[in-house]
Amino acid sequence: MQHRGWIIYNGNLYSKKFSEQVEWLKTTALAFDIELTPMKNNELVVLIEGGKAIIKPPIELPDFVFFWDKDLFLARQLEELGLRLFNQASAIEICDDKALTYQQLAGHGIRMPKTIIAPKIFIDLTDTSHLSHVIESLGFPMVIKEAFGSFGEQVYLIHNEQELYDKVTELGNKPFLFQEFIQTSYGKDLRLNVVGDEVKAAMLRKSDHDFRANVTAGGKMYTYQPSEQEKDLAITCTKLVGADFAGVDLLIGENGEPILCEINSNAHFKNIYDCTGIDLTQAMLKYIKETIS
Known part of the structure; x- marks a missing residue:
């Protein structure tokens, strides 16, 4: 049929x-x-x-x-x-909003960077009192991420108090979050592509000139064999957000342990094919066929 x-x-x-x-x-x-x-x-x-x-x-x-x-x-x-x-609407919504992603994963033992979701601002930033708690909790450098963004864009490395005030003022009423900077993962991360209950492909991304490893931001791709711990984390996170398939980005901790960075519900598959030779469309269409039959 x-x-x-x-x-x-x-x-x-x-x-x-x-x-x-x-x-x-x-x-x-x-x-x-x-x-x-x-x-x-x-x-x-x-x-x-x-x-x-x-x-x-x-x-x-x-x-x-x-x-x-x-x-x-x-x-x-x-x-x-x-x-x-x-993927279903609920999974796309959770993955598209980085703040919602972290809230969805909280309480499940998922290793993530320490994260503070910025208070909602309706027009302009006039009260900066919360920034003292941000500085005390995260220190410098820290990362600011807009809640909505793709390809490593809308992510900023903040080195000091002046940069912090300048950036939050610039962002105004856009939703964003403050995040602990994982120094051991500077310029490198892992992309694991999950389909159903399996990791079907993975790559290591590295940048020689940027704290972000995204290929669009200039990072280079390398074939990578993920550990069982890395695969388990990627699969668990995909299930927790309710996705059928996802591109899960992991940071690399101080002792090599994987740390969840973000989950992409609409992950592209050309780059990982160019890197690994693995055609994810085969796995995704097979999964769809089995699910609807």
């Missing part, structure tokens, strides 16, 4: 990097007897009418959706219509 699915991608963020991976997914799907149709998120209008959730224009719904975007309103609407999303 052939299954039909949609790949939802962002219609206003569609570069060659995205289009190549969408076509890649389509091609892999055929090997699993799945017909995947690319759909821009702005092709599907979220409508509430007569007290019901509706998608416009009227269209035959697929068997499932590979939701490769962060349009949560659309994701929830599709789920309301009974569709199974990979």
